[in-house]
Amino acid sequence: MIYDQVVIGSGISGLVAATILAQYGHRVALVEQAPVLAPVLRGFSRQGIYYDTGFHYSGGLGDGEVLDVLFRYLGIAEKLEKYSFAADRFDTFRDVETQEEFHFPIGREALRDRLCTAFPQEREGIDKYLAMVQQACQAIPYLNLDLEFGQVKPMLGVHGPSLGEVLDQLIGNTALKGLLSMHSLLYGVPPDQVPFFLHASVAGLYYESVHGLKGGGLSLVQAFEQRLDELGVDVFLGQAAQKFSFAANGTLAGVTMADGEVVACRNCVATVHPQVVLDLVPSELLRPVYRRRLENLEETVSALMLYAACETPSQLLQGSNLFLGRLGRPLEGLGGGPLEERPINMAGTAPDDKGPGARGFVAICPAEQDCTARWSGSSLGKRPVEYLRFKEETMERMQCHIERSCPELRGTFKVSAGATPLTIRDFAANPAGGLYGVKHRVGQYNPMARTRVPGLFLAGQAVVAPGVLGGALSGFLTCGQMLGQDQLLERVKACS
Numbered sequence: 001m002i003y004d005q006v007v008i009g010s011g012i013s014g015l016v017a018a019t020i021l022a023q024y025g026h027r028v029a030l031v032e033q034a035p036v037l038a039p040v041l042r043g044f045s046r047q048g049i050y051y052d053t054g055f056h057y058s059g060g061l062g063d064g065e066v067l068d069v070l071f072r073y074l075g076i077a078e079k080l081e082k083y084s085f086a087a088d089r090f091d092t093f094r095d096v097e098t099q100e101e102f103h104f105p106i107g108r109e110a111l112r113d114r115l116c117t118a119f120p121q122e123r124e125g126i127d128k129y130l131a132m133v134q135q136a137c138q139a140i141p142y143l144n145l146d147l148e149f150g151q152v153k154p155m156l157g158v159h160g161p162s163l164g165e166v167l168d169q170l171i172g173n174t175a176l177k178g179l180l181s182m183h184s185l186l187y188g189v190p191p192d193q194v195p196f197f198l199h200a201s202v203a204g205l206y207y208e209s210v211h212g213l214k215g216g217g218l219s220l221v222q223a224f225e226q227r228l229d230e231l232g233v234d235v236f237l238g239q240a241a242q243k244f245s246f247a248a249n250g251t252l253a254g255v256t257m258a259d260g261e262v263v264a265c266r267n268c269v270a271t272v273h274p275q276v277v278l279d280l281v282p283s284e285l286l287r288p289v290y291r292r293r294l295e296n297l298e299e300t301v302s303a304l305m306l307y308a309a310c311e312t313p314s315q316l317l318q319g320s321n322l323f324l325g326r327l328g329r330p331l332e333g334l335g336g337g338p339l340e341e342r343p344i345n346m347a348g349t350a351p352d353d354k355g356p357g358a359r360g361f362v363a364i365c366p367a368e369q370d371c372t373a374r375w376s377g378s379s380l381g382k383r384p385v386e387y388l389r390f391k392e393e394t395m396e397r398m399q400c401h402i403e404r405s406c407p408e409l410r411g412t413f414k415v416s417a418g419a420t421p422l423t424i425r426d427f428a429a430n431p432a433g434g435l436y437g438v439k440h441r442v443g444q445y446n447p448m449a450r451t452r453v454p455g456l457f458l459a460g461q462a463v464v465a466p467g468v469l470g471g472a473l474s475g476f477l478t479c480g481q482m483l484g485q486d487q488l489l490e491r492v493k494a495c496s
């Protein structure tokens, strides 16, 4: 059998691309190296508690909003049950020293009012900042379904300004700048590096609406599993793509997998980390300058993560995240310095039918990749004793820090699992363990969907933006390049 399309990688971008191509009537194979579909999104269970890994909440999921419309087009919206985060505090920032808090409410007007009440002297800057965020969102295809593709400039944001530059121009108060930069943790790039444009496309949607999914990321994976089955997509699990093969006339002929099996195809969408793509393509097919560009792409910050089970379900973390940090201290570098000095983002587990309150939570603390570099030669399940000791000590330090900063949680939770940059590297197949793969930063040219290799297209968080929405959009934009952007957009609009 010769497939019209092989999609490599079953994260959100691969799931979206495979679904769109199959909906267009193409014969599609989806190849995933992990033994399960979407390892980053599907989460895991310990002692009866389900923990999300790559999905806790998202903007754009409200009825008629972008992700909701895209999910309707993909035929999965009715398979999902979404719930709104707390309207008056979807995210809370807490100062770890003073315990002072700022609650981010849902809705741009509500946010404006709360920011202006807390920082009345910054009213003008707040209005300008929120207007710029809204303008940026309206300039992005699919976020604004009325936009024509001809109006879209590629590489928006790569020339800046950065979020830090915009905040320095508009806002004088350091505490306010820190609060408005807090969402840097959602894309893993510090404010002085991240294009304002990217920040706006992530944070701006959270300002409008914030939803989670009942059953968490796993429910999203299961909805896609059903849909791929309905559409007749062949799924190859536990099969790492290793090489592309080409016909004598230079066109793509197939993908060779780790066990030597060749999946014959005409086109391929690779949604893996761009450096993995370099291993797949014979070197003579890529210009040295392009190869070097991909080799040198910087990764986002990595993280240390603590997963905990609550003895009494937590009200604090139900439908609301808690960001721990220091008001007034600018967020720089994200992953450096002692753990206790870094910000931490805590998210409760998704609601289930066992009653109110989060039954567990994850705490994510940014960390440099090199904190586990000593053990980089080891793999999942085969780590040396020194690494296990480092991980245990790190989890203890995180636990103490959380208990000091959140007295209401003291003595109410037990650590169930932990993760380090090495876990992320091996679990998500990100060569350097970046939390969100390749960085989007001012001055860095990330790869585009189209490549010089005939029949090979790229998608994924490195191409458009991180997050479930960023990955989904990259699937749409890449398929649009293959199938006709305007026609695909029309079909999407018909679902709005």
Ligand SMILES: Cc1cc2nc3c(=O)[nH]c(=O)nc-3n(C[C@H](O)[C@H](O)[C@H](O)COP(=O)(O)OP(=O)(O)OC[C@H]3O[C@@H](n4cnc5c(N)ncnc54)[C@H](O)[C@@H]3O)c2cc1C
Binding pocket: 008, 009, 010, 011, 012, 013, 014, 031, 032, 033, 034, 038, 039, 040, 041, 053, 054, 055, 056, 057, 058, 239, 240, 241, 242, 271, 272, 273, 276, 364, 427, 428, 429, 435, 436, 459, 460, 461, 462, 465, 466, 467, 468, 469, 471
């Ligand atoms: C801790 C954490 C929390 C997050 N929380 C949120 C959140 O609350 N909301 C949100 O919107 N986003 C969140 N994200 C971000 C979001 O999960 C990611 O941006 C998104 O899942 C990336 O999707 P992707 O398809 O681009 O990449 P991936 O999901 O990484 O998919 C790539 C796939 O390719 C596979 N692969 C690699 N090499 C090969 C090969 N050679 N052959 C075959 N397959 C291969 C990998 O196994 C992987 O499954 C979070 C991420 C993390 C790590």
